[in-house]
Amino acid sequence: MKVLSTNxxxxxxxxxxxxxxxxxxxxxxxxxxxxxxxxxxDKDTIxxxxxxxxxxxxxxxxxxxxxxxWQKHYPSLSWDWGMFGENITIDSxxxxxxLIGSVYTLGSAIVQITIPRxxxxxxxxxxxxxxVIKAFVDHGHxxxxxxxxxEG
Numbered sequence: 001m002k003v004l005s006t007n008x009x010x011x012x013x014x015x016x017x018x019x020x021x022x023x024x025x026x027x028x029x030x031x032x033x034x035x036x037x038x039x040x041x042d043k044d045t046i047x048x049x050x051x052x053x054x055x056x057x058x059x060x061x062x063x064x065x066x067x068x069x070w071q072k073h074y075p076s077l078s079w080d081w082g083m084f085g086e087n088i089t090i091d092s093x094x095x096x097x098x099l100i101g102s103v104y105t106l107g108s109a110i111v112q113i114t115i116p117r118x119x120x121x122x123x124x125x126x127x128x129x130x131x132v133i134k135a136f137v138d139h140g141h142x143x144x145x146x147x148x149x150x151e152g
Contacts, residue, residue: 001104004064005089006034007082009045014125022047023122027082034087036109038148041087055147056114062086062143063093069139074127085123086143095141108152116142 009027013020024045035042040053051057062084071079081089088106095116102113119137124130136142 001061001093001106002091003088003106004091005029005081006032007087007089008034008041008043009082009085011045011047016121016125023125024052025085025122025126027085027087029081029089033107035151036087036106036111036148037151044087051120057145058148059087059111059146060085060117060143061088061090061093061146062117063091063095063141064089065092066139066141066143069141073135074129074132077127083126084117084143085126093143095144098144103149104146106152108150109148110150110152111146112149114145114147116144118142 006029007027008030009024011022011024012026013022024047036059039055039058040046041059046053064081067079098113100113100115104111119133121130121133123136124133
């Protein structure tokens with residue numbers, strides 16, 4: 001796995017069903033390495049600690065090789081790494097080869113594969129289309145969350 005981009009999100013407000021909510025899914029590339037802590041990426045925004053962050057979802061990895069598929073289906077969006085809310089964009093990450101418990105080194109951090117990503121309505125907010133959620137699940141390339149064995 002080669003890291004192509006490290007991505008951080010700032011709190012972003014949006015209207016959902018008549019209420020103002022916040023999300024951290026709007027992640028964008030940063031020019032410096034990120035620090036992967038035991039329960040989240042340093043300086044990243046997590047607004048829903050029930051479903052994001054924590055020991056088994058400290059960092060989210062997504063494969064750059066999946067971007068062309070989605071760019072074809074959503075050509076009007078402004079594309080950059082981090083579009084799927086990932087903290088780290090990997091050059092190629094075939095999910096069929098990832099096993100829960102597998103260990104990888106990312107810079108000075110050591111991470112362990114935990115669970116695939118299950119998207120919520122906030123991915124639909126990012127894509128300006130709630131249909132993307134079903135399409136994302138059906139496509140079968142969700143990326144993965146990791147547990148941090150060694151921060152770095």
